[in-house]
Amino acid sequence: MERELALEIVRVTEKAALESAPWIGRGDKVNADEAATSAMRKMFDSVSIKGTVVIGEGEMDEAPMLYIGEKLGIQQGQEVDVAVDPLEGTTLVSSGLGNALSVIAIAKKGNLLHAPDMYMEKLAVGPALAGRLNVLDPIEVTLSKAAEVLQKKVSELSVMVLERERHQPLIQALRDSGVRIKLLSDGDVAGAIAPALSETGIDLYLGSGGAPEGVLAAAALKCLGGEFQGRLMPENPAQFDRCVAMGLDNPLKVLSMEDLVGNDDVIFAATGVTNGEFLGGVRYLSNQQAETHSVVMRAQTRTIRFIKTIHYLPMFTKNNLA
Numbered sequence: 001m002e003r004e005l006a007l008e009i010v011r012v013t014e015k016a017a018l019e020s021a022p023w024i025g026r027g028d029k030v031n032a033d034e035a036a037t038s039a040m041r042k043m044f045d046s047v048s049i050k051g052t053v054v055i056g057e058g059e060m061d062e063a064p065m066l067y068i069g070e071k072l073g074i075q076q077g078q079e080v081d082v083a084v085d086p087l088e089g090t091t092l093v094s095s096g097l098g099n100a101l102s103v104i105a106i107a108k109k110g111n112l113l114h115a116p117d118m119y120m121e122k123l124a125v126g127p128a129l130a131g132r133l134n135v136l137d138p139i140e141v142t143l144s145k146a147a148e149v150l151q152k153k154v155s156e157l158s159v160m161v162l163e164r165e166r167h168q169p170l171i172q173a174l175r176d177s178g179v180r181i182k183l184l185s186d187g188d189v190a191g192a193i194a195p196a197l198s199e200t201g202i203d204l205y206l207g208s209g210g211a212p213e214g215v216l217a218a219a220a221l222k223c224l225g226g227e228f229q230g231r232l233m234p235e236n237p238a239q240f241d242r243c244v245a246m247g248l249d250n251p252l253k254v255l256s257m258e259d260l261v262g263n264d265d266v267i268f269a270a271t272g273v274t275n276g277e278f279l280g281g282v283r284y285l286s287n288q289q290a291e292t293h294s295v296v297m298r299a300q301t302r303t304i305r306f307i308k309t310i311h312y313l314p315m316f317t318k319n320n321l322a
Contacts, residue, residue: 002077002078003298003301005047005048005049005078005106005267006267006269006296006298006305007296008046008047008048009047009104009106009267009269009296010269010271010294010296010307011043011046012040012043012044012047012104012269013040013101013102013103013104013269013270013271013294014102014271014292014294014309014311015039015040015042015043016036016037016039016040016043016086016087016102016271017036017101017102017271017272017273017282017292017294018039018282018290018292018311018313019035019036019038019039020032020033020035020036020039020086020087020093020100020102020273021273021281021282021290022035023035023093023094024093024096024273024274024281024282025093025094025095025096026094027094027095028094029090029091029093029094030090032087032090032093032094033086033087033090036086036087036102036273037057037063037065037066037086037087038065039086040066040084040086040102040104041065041066041072044072044073045073045074046074047072047073047074048073048074048076048077049072049073049074049076049077049078049079049080049082049106050071050073050075050076050077050078050079050080051071051072051073051079051080051081051082051106052069052070052071052072052079052080052081052082052109053066053067053068053069053070053072053082053083053084054068054081054082054083054112054113054114055068055082055083055084055085055112055114055115055212055215055216056068056070056082056083056084057084057086058117066084066086068114078108079108079109080106080107080108080109081106081107081108081109081110081111081112082104082105082106082112083104083105083106083112083212083215083216083219084103084104084105085101085102085103085189085212085213085216086102087100087101087102087273088100088101088102088103088187088188088189088190088213088216089101089186089187089190089273089274091185091186092185092186092187092273092274093273093274096274097185097186097274098187098274098275098276098277098281099184099186099187099190099191099274099276099277100186100187100272100273100274100276100281101187101189101190101270101271101272101273101276101279102270102271102273103189103216103268103269103270104268104269104270105215105216105219105220105261105266105267105268105269106266106267107219107261107262107264107265107266107267108262108264108265110262111261111262111263111264111266112215112219112260112261112262113215113255113259113260113261114246114247115211115212115214115215115232115260116211116232116239116242116243116246117210117211117212118210118211118232118233118234118235118239118242118243119208119209119210119211119232119233119235120208120209120210120211120214120230120231120232120233120255121135121207121208121230121231121232121233122135122192122205122206122207122208122209122214122217122228122229122230123135123142123204123205123206123227123228123229123230124191124192124193124194124195124196124204124205124217124221124226124227124228124229125146125195125196125203125204125205125226125227126195126196126197126198126203126224126225126226127196127224127225127226128149128150129146129149129150129195129203129204129226129227130225130226130227131227132145132146132149133145133146133204133227133229134229134254135229135230135231135254136231136254139170139173139174139177139206140173140177142204142206143157143159143174143177143179146203146204150203152203154177154178154179155178155179155180156180157179157180157203157204158179158180158181158182158201158202158203158204159174159179159180159181159182159202159203159204159205159206160181160182160183160184160191160194160195160202160204160205160206161174161181161182161183161184161205161206161207162183162184162185162186162188162191162207162208162209163183163184163185164207166208167207167208170206170207171183174206182202187276188209188210188213188214188217189213189216189217189220189270190276190277190278191205191209192205192209192213192214192217192220192221192228193217193220193221193224193226193277193278194277194278195226196220196221196224196225196226197224197277197278199278200277200278208233211230211232214228214230214255214260215260215261216268218230218257218260218261219260219261219266219268219299220268220270220297221257222257222261222266222268222299223266223267223268223297223298223299223302223304224297224302224304225302227257228257228260229254229255229256229257230254230255230260231252231253231254231255232248232251232252232255234251234252261299265298265299265300266298266299267296267297267298267299268295268296268297268298268299269294269295269296269297270294270295271292271293271294272292272293272294278295279293279294279295280293281293285310288312288313288314289310289311289312289313290310290311290313291308291309291310291311292308292309292311293306293307293308294306294307294308294309295307
């Protein structure tokens with residue numbers, strides 16, 4: 001993919017973040033999400049791609065825009081798969097909490113998994129543990145292997161887990177093993193990326209979360225040299241059949257990085273809406289300006305760019321610029 005596309009994609013996540021930011025702390029996650037979704041969809045009209053949404057806001061009859069199968073971009077240039085989460089962490093924004101992001105991943109057509117909207121068992125690690133663990137292993141085995149590779153005691157490991165009732169057995173097992181646990185209220189994508197960022201101090205990300213978010217996290221981890229493994233968790237025959245209809249011959253198999261994001265180039269971009277583990281949130285300045293903090297990464301070159309942008313809000317709003 002053309003490297004210029006990376007900056008174009010950041011403009012889209014910036015726009016979505018800025019439009020959702022006024023809803024921070026207002027207790028209204030629906031309007032926050034709608035603001036981000038509408039802004040992202042409009043900005044895609046200026047991007048030089050022939051894009052198709054493979055992960056978005058739902059099926060055509062569930063979402064008015066950014067629905068699965070929708071065409072994006074000016075329909076010139078490269079044919080690409082597009083995975084989006086205009087506001088990853090709607091509850092975080094409504095509650096004024098950290099780690100809310102606007103996220104996009106792009107890969108050549110046919111490379112991103114068409115992940116169904118269901119739970120996925122997840123294991124995410126940084127470069128040091130890539131290829132060394134298995135999501136199917138018992139938790140005790142996973143921790144022992146990780147400690148050996150990282151040359152740490154098990155008690156020195158830090159594990160991030162979404163704080164959910166379904167994770168209570170996992171959390172108890174982790175506590176019984178003596179590891180440090182960092183519980184995450186929301187923000188599944190940011191959580192899965194954390195082990196690949198040394199400044200977070202996180203060694204592993206474990207538990208279950210949304211399958212679409214798993215693909216977005218896998219895209220980021222490919223750019224960072226980390227690894228993501230997932231296994232879909234259909235809860236009934238209808239969900240199992242849906243997996244098959246979406247092209248998964250064995251819905252219960254472990255999904256590797258290649259299964260999730262292909263073996264070609266991937267571009268991942270995110271802009272912080274609220275302050276988080278590795279991105280600052282939207283910050284309002286004087287003189288009708290606002291600052292955004294974004295990251296854009298490319299798997300082919302393993303380039304990671306952090307971008308701070310100052311936006312003049314009257315011009316931004318009037319002309320739909322970013």
